[in-house]
């Protein structure tokens with residue numbers, strides 16, 4: 446009797462954790478993939494002065510709000526479609542995502558060093574996030590629960606560079 450073939454289900458592949466596509470920003474950004482959900486990150490391969498352009502956002506496409514999307518206006522969101530998607534949130538970020546000029550810059554108050562985690566302050570672009578989370582960035586100024594600028598006080602947002610659509614929405618709210 447022929448042995449019964451046992452059909453193995455195909456392993457479920459997560460878009461961000463299992464695949465290892467070619468880097469979109471070689472020499473600039475290194476992706477640190479983790480099997481853990483939301484555990485992947487990006488780190489810098491370069492030194493840059495404060496305020497310098499790190500990368501232009503050239504591959505974005507309009508998208509629905511999702512945990513990977515970035516908000517570009519009161520009602521508009523994009524997918525980055527590049528390794529920039531691995532830049533996680535931090536309350537002491539190294540980058541600003543300027544979604545009006547479509548560029549990623551080093552924060553204005555400190556230079557970027559090779560090896561630094563590439564992070565940005567999600568409420569600087571996100572008004573009301575698809576998925577909120579408890580931040581454990583470890584910064585002394587950590588804001589704790591992150592769910593978008595909509596749910597933060599003026600004090601909690603003070604000192605952060607914010608996209609113009611977030612400034613406008615805050616003005617409307619207050």
Ligand SMILES: [Zn+2]
Nearest residue numbers: 536580582587
């Ligand atoms: Zn934090």
